Structure formats: C-alpha cells, structure tokens
Amino acid sequence: MEGSVEARVSHEVDRWLAWLPRWRPGTHRGRVRLCTRCFGSPILAASGLDVDVPHPVQHAFSMRMKGIIDASVDDYTARNLPMLHREIRLAEERKARRPYRAGEGLDPEFLGLDLDPEETPGQPFLFTLQGLEADAAAESAEPAPRPFTPQEKEALREEVRLADEFAKQLGRRICIELAHHRARIAAAVERHVEPQVAQMLADLDRELDAPGWPG
Numbered sequence: 332m333e334g335s336v337e338a339r340v341s342h343e344v345d346r347w348l349a350w351l352p353r354w355r356p357g358t359h360r361g362r363v364r365l366c367t368r369c370f371g372s373p374i375l376a377a378s379g380l381d382v383d384v385p386h387p388v389q390h391a392f393s394m395r396m397k398g399i400i401d402a403s404v405d406d407y408t409a410r411n412l413p414m415l416h417r418e419i420r421l422a423e424e425r426k427a428r429r430p431y432r433a434g435e436g437l438d439p440e441f442l443g444l445d446l447d448p449e450e451t452p453g454q455p456f457l458f459t460l461q462g463l464e465a466d467a468a469a470e471s472a473e474p475a476p477r478p479f480t481p482q483e484k485e486a487l488r489e490e491v492r493l494a495d496e497f498a499k500q501l502g503r504r505i506c507i508e509l510a511h512h513r514a515r516i517a518a519a520v521e522r523h524v525e526p527q528v529a530q531m532l533a534d535l536d537r538e539l540d541a542p543g544w545p546g
C-alpha cells in the first residue's frame with residue numbers, strides 16, 4: 332500500500348471530484364432498499380455528504396473511501412494475519428475459477444449496488460445477473476475444504492477481530508482527514524449537483540401542472 336492515509340484520502344477525493352461533473356440524475360425508479368454502505372455512514376457525515384445529496388453521488392464517494400480501507404486491510408492482513416490471509420486467498424482462488432462474475436470490474440460508483448432492479452410483483456424477470464452468477468457457480472461447484480479444528484477456529488476468529496479493529500481505526504482516521512476536504516466537497520456539490528437537482532424538481536413541477544394530468 333503506497334502513501335499515507337492523508338495522501339490516499341486526498342487522492343480519492345480528487346478522483347471523486349473529477350468524476351462529479353459527469354454525474355446525471357438517473358431516470359430509473361428510486362431504490363426501495365436503503366444502501367447499507369451509505370445509510371448512517373460516518374464517512375459521509377464527515378465529508379458533509381450525508382444530507383440533501385442524491386444517493387449515487389454519495390455512493391461513489393463511500394465506495395472510494397471503502398477502497399482505501401479494503402486495500403489497507405488486505406495489506407495489514409498479508410503482513411500480520413497468516414490464517415486469515417490464507418483463507419481469503421483460497422476464497423479468491425475459488426471465486427476466480429467461477430466462469431461468470433457479475434459484480435466485478437465495475438467503476439466505484441457502481442460497486443456494491445444491487446446488480447438487478449427490483450421485480451414488480453407478479454412479473455418476474457426472465458433472467459437476472461445474480462441468477463446467472465448463481466447458476467454458473469452451482470455448475471462449477473467444488474468439494475468443500477477440510478473443516479477447521481476448534482483451535483484453528485479460535486485463532487481465525489481472533490485474526491478476524493484484529494482485522495476488524497484495524498479497519499475501524501482506519502475508518503476513524505479517514506473521517507478526521509475528511510474534515511480538511513469538506514470545503515472543496517461542498518463547493519463541488521453546489522456547482523455540479525444542486526443545479527441538476529433543482530432542474531429535476533422544476534421539471535417535476537411543470538409535469539404536475541401540465542394539462543391532462545389527472546386531479
């Protein structure tokens with residue numbers, strides 16, 4: 332992992348700011364489920380993006396910060412947590428052998444979102460990306476690995492706890508770091524997001540006033 336937390340946060344904020352002018356409000360239906368990455372996120376609160384900002388804009392930011400944490404936790408695990416490191420590596424190898432992986436290789440703004448839209452009750456889709464992935468995984472099923480001894484389980488649990496603790500500490504450091512970026516984040520939202528949201532609301536207003544609208 333290259334560079335300080337400070338440098339990495341600054342770099343990812345730069346990249347998010349470079350992406351923001353390309354953001355356009357979606358025309359699809361709003362999400363029904365709350366995004367677990369963004370809802371109540373201390374990182375969004377620290378960046379000032381927690382209120383009055385459309386979810387896709389928040390999500391792209393959350394995932395960039397998550398990327399920093401994931402890369403650092405991977406690095407920490409590889410150096411300090413041999414059992415966990417081995418398990419992750421084996422799981423990744425198994426995953427890499429799967430013939431079809433729908434959620435990989437996406438840009439950060441799309442990572443971690445539902446792959447498929449929600450079905451309308453009574454009108455199931457012919458196929459979904461998640462369904463295709465599950466089918467492909469089932470076809471290439473592998474024999475289960477050897478079960479752990481109780482000691483191994485205990486040791487692994489401790490390593491998971493350490494990795495989790497490391498991730499939390501890093502998350503807190505990122506939040507502190509983000510305080511230095513709040514002003515430029517707010518300026519970019521004001522410039523690139525707010526006019527589009529205002530436009531969207533104005534369009535909606537006009538639609539509701541248009542003749543022919545019932546009521």
Ligand SMILES: [Zn+2]
Pocket residue numbers: 366367368369370386389390393
């Ligand atoms: Zn989200």
